[in-house]
Amino acid sequence: MSLATLLLLADGRLPSGGHAHSGGLEAQVAAGRVKEISGLDGFLRGKLATGGLVSAAFAAAACADVTRFSELDLGLDARTPSPGLRRASRAQGRALLRAGRAMWTLPAAVGREPHQPVALGALAAAAGLSPVEVAVAAAHGSITGPASAAVRLLGLDPYAVHALLARLAPECDRVAAVAAERSGDPVDELPAAGAPLLDIGAEHHATWEVRLFAS
Amino acid sequence: MRARAHIVAESDGRGGTRLAVLHGESPLLLRRTGRRGDGRPIVHLVGGAAGPLRGDDLRLDIEVGPGAWLEMLSVAASLALPGRPAPASRLTVTATVAAGATLRWLPEPLIAAAGCDHVAITRVAVEAGGSLLWRDDLVCGRHGEEPGDVRADALISYAGTTLYRHELTVGPRAPGWDGAAVLGGGQAVGTLVAAGSDLPAPGIAGPNAAVMPLAGPGILATAVGSDIREVCRALDPLCRSPLIPVPG
Amino acid sequence: MHPDLHEHGPDETPHTHPEPGVDPHAPLHTGARALRVGIGGPVGSGKTALVAALCRALGAELRLAVVTNDIYTTEDADFLLRNGVLPAERIRAVETGCCPHTAIRDDISANLDAVEDLEAALGPLDLVLVESGGDNLTATFSKGLIDQQIFVVDVAGGDKVPRKGGPGVTTADLLVINKTDLAPLVGADLSVMERDAAARRGDLPTVFLSLAEDKAATPVASWIRGLVASRV
Numbered sequence: 001m002s003l004a005t006l007l008l009l010a011d012g013r014l015p016s017g018g019h020a021h022s023g024g025l026e027a028q029v030a031a032g033r034v035k036e037i038s039g040l041d042g043f044l045r046g047k048l049a050t051g052g053l054v055s056a057a058f059a060a061a062a063c064a065d066v067t068r069f070s071e072l073d074l075g076l077d078a079r080t081p082s083p084g085l086r087r088a089s090r091a092q093g094r095a096l097l098r099a100g101r102a103m104w105t106l107p108a109a110v111g112r113e114p115h116q117p118v119a120l121g122a123l124a125a126a127a128g129l130s131p132v133e134v135a136v137a138a139a140h141g142s143i144t145g146p147a148s149a150a151v152r153l154l155g156l157d158p159y160a161v162h163a164l165l166a167r168l169a170p171e172c173d174r175v176a177a178v179a180a181e182r183s184g185d186p187v188d189e190l191p192a193a194g195a196p197l198l199d200i201g202a203e204h205h206a207t208w209e210v211r212l213f214a215s
Numbered sequence: 216m217r218a219r220a221h222i223v224a225e226s227d228g229r230g231g232t233r234l235a236v237l238h239g240e241s242p243l244l245l246r247r248t249g250r251r252g253d254g255r256p257i258v259h260l261v262g263g264a265a266g267p268l269r270g271d272d273l274r275l276d277i278e279v280g281p282g283a284w285l286e287m288l289s290v291a292a293s294l295a296l297p298g299r300p301a302p303a304s305r306l307t308v309t310a311t312v313a314a315g316a317t318l319r320w321l322p323e324p325l326i327a328a329a330g331c332d333h334v335a336i337t338r339v340a341v342e343a344g345g346s347l348l349w350r351d352d353l354v355c356g357r358h359g360e361e362p363g364d365v366r367a368d369a370l371i372s373y374a375g376t377t378l379y380r381h382e383l384t385v386g387p388r389a390p391g392w393d394g395a396a397v398l399g400g401g402q403a404v405g406t407l408v409a410a411g412s413d414l415p416a417p418g419i420a421g422p423n424a425a426v427m428p429l430a431g432p433g434i435l436a437t438a439v440g441s442d443i444r445e446v447c448r449a450l451d452p453l454c455r456s457p458l459i460p461v462p463g
Numbered sequence: 464m465h466p467d468l469h470e471h472g473p474d475e476t477p478h479t480h481p482e483p484g485v486d487p488h489a490p491l492h493t494g495a496r497a498l499r500v501g502i503g504g505p506v507g508s509g510k511t512a513l514v515a516a517l518c519r520a521l522g523a524e525l526r527l528a529v530v531t532n533d534i535y536t537t538e539d540a541d542f543l544l545r546n547g548v549l550p551a552e553r554i555r556a557v558e559t560g561c562c563p564h565t566a567i568r569d570d571i572s573a574n575l576d577a578v579e580d581l582e583a584a585l586g587p588l589d590l591v592l593v594e595s596g597g598d599n600l601t602a603t604f605s606k607g608l609i610d611q612q613i614f615v616v617d618v619a620g621g622d623k624v625p626r627k628g629g630p631g632v633t634t635a636d637l638l639v640i641n642k643t644d645l646a647p648l649v650g651a652d653l654s655v656m657e658r659d660a661a662a663r664r665g666d667l668p669t670v671f672l673s674l675a676e677d678k679a680a681t682p683v684a685s686w687i688r689g690l691v692a693s694r695v
Contacts, residue, residue, distance in 0.1 A: 013569065013570075014570075015569065015570035015571065015572055016570065016572055017570060017572040017573050017576075018570070019559075019560045019562055019565050019566070019569075019570055020557070020558050020559055020560035020562075020566065020570075020573055021560065022560065024396060028395040028396070028399070031395075031399075031423075033395035033399045033400070034395045039394075039395055041394070042391055042393065042394025042395055042396075043391070043394050043395040043396045044391070044394075044396075045390045045391030045394055046390070046391025046392060046393075046394035046395070046396035046397040047391065047394075047396040048390070048391065049384075049389065049390040049391050049392075049397075050391075050396065050397060051396075074376070074377070074430075075377070075380070077429075077430035077431070078377040078378060078379055078380040078429075078430065078431070079380050079381065080430070081379065081381070081427045081429055081435040081437070082425070082427050083417075083427060083428055083430075086430060091573070091576065094572075094576060095572035095573065095576065098572050098575065098576075099572065149560065149561075152560070152561040152562070153561070171390065187377070188370060188377055188380065191382070192368070192370075192380045192381055192382045193382045193383075193384065194381045194382060194383055195396045195397045196383070196397065196398065196404050196406075196437045196439050197395060197396055197397060197398065197399050197401075197423070197439055198396050198397075199425065199427065199435075199437055200423055200424060200425045200437055200438075200439065203419065203425035203427055204419060204425065207419065211558065212558070212559075212560060212561050213558060213560045213561075214558035214560065214573070
């Protein structure tokens, strides 16, 4: 285990396309559901408990067993009903592989455009990280992306946003621990927590003529 | 309370469907309704007791054989209630839909009353060439009431491949369930999965609704509303196709 | 004797030969793909109009595609489409999440994906123009994304812009001072701009342009032609 390597993987400055995605926040800001810190708090808690848990479990599963990439990828398809979110996840997976290939030697079986958690698991495996470590990175990434988008979209106080992220850190660890514990389960039994408004919002967002974020 | 209900619908060989098995136990009582003789049976779930209550373990198994057609409705919303201290109540619904067969599952909503602890498990397998319309609506609390805990856990496969895998958890134990990622303060949510042929067209089905093409051969329509009427406005029009198999 | 084999003379350094019929060299990095030219500059300086002019001027002679990085997603791409300078399949718009400079400098993955997708869809290209979203004087392109970059400023932004410098003005491979036709109206002194640009940029070229008068952006198109020709 290398903590410094884990920090590299979880760093928002990793050039893997994340800055262009709001994790579904832009649609909910436009719908008027997130206006200030308390709305962001509810959004991030829900996101962490649903998409965050699923991403963490699939990233951990991919990291634990690099022969499972393809079945995990199909499992994420079945858990991502929104075609807009499937596109966003694969675009981020592809971007992550681009960064990962420059940093480590990736297993070829990961393909060209996997879902983001599968790509993350592949990078973690190549970097010698453990399933629970990549689960932490995935859970953390599921909320830091939208938190940073909230600062840009709503002009929220960045200190207040980071105070919120600090409050959520123990929950992030808990979600990652659950995800890692379940990472050896058959694909159908892996976490499948969904978030209806993220799906609906992504489909509305994809029809907008003017948007700031890719998703 | 433990109960099991079982339905087997089979082709009658003359283009219609007969119910080879129609077995229910309170609180899962079944009544055949609809017009006799048109070969398209409709079965209503008739609540035979209050509930589900904590500790209940209920199971409904539906089999629709090759070329058969079945519609399942319920006479009223089901109300998950707290009851005595006991493990979570559980309702497991399984269904198999064979080639050339149709299942329309369009029950009234589940209402999560304050203090309930309920798990709804759905496992549906549709064979290649089968058709499915599967609707599940959830209302979080009675009027003006915070809901109890409900977890809805669904797996729908088509031709042996998982088409749709989804869990939705609401209530005091579910972090962020009423936040803007999940229900955003909406009290009602509905999902409709259609698989096979004659699928509703993808698109925007209302301000808080969407019809989404799944990665496999099916769609999911989801709607969130401040009450169940908003959900019905978005989803009801998508449930009209009778999915009558075209002989071929 | 195999025609490719020969004797080594006594005064020769011993050396080995590659397998006959196999090119021993890695493909030339610059020649294997399209020349990528970044076009940056402040909001309203005329980047999109310059891209449109270059498409008109070069579209017939070069295999050309454009990637836009707009704050509002497809605004610039739509401008190019409306003006009919390139068919839709030759234009890709990249979303930048409120950070156009991040997408061209710090995290270039979406732009690289767009360039790759264009090359995959259209076959080999000679030139890809990557237009940045309107940003400030510090926005420059990553060398991992583009080969050469053009920075566009306009005289209406004030004749002090070249003197202020900044990475765009100072380091761009070509500085374009646009809208010279407006100079008398805004009281800008072009000779001051030329002198300041030369002081900031040393030997790097600067051109003056008025797209209102030169719809083919002649000096910029010539500069690009020279770059493409020098790669072949």
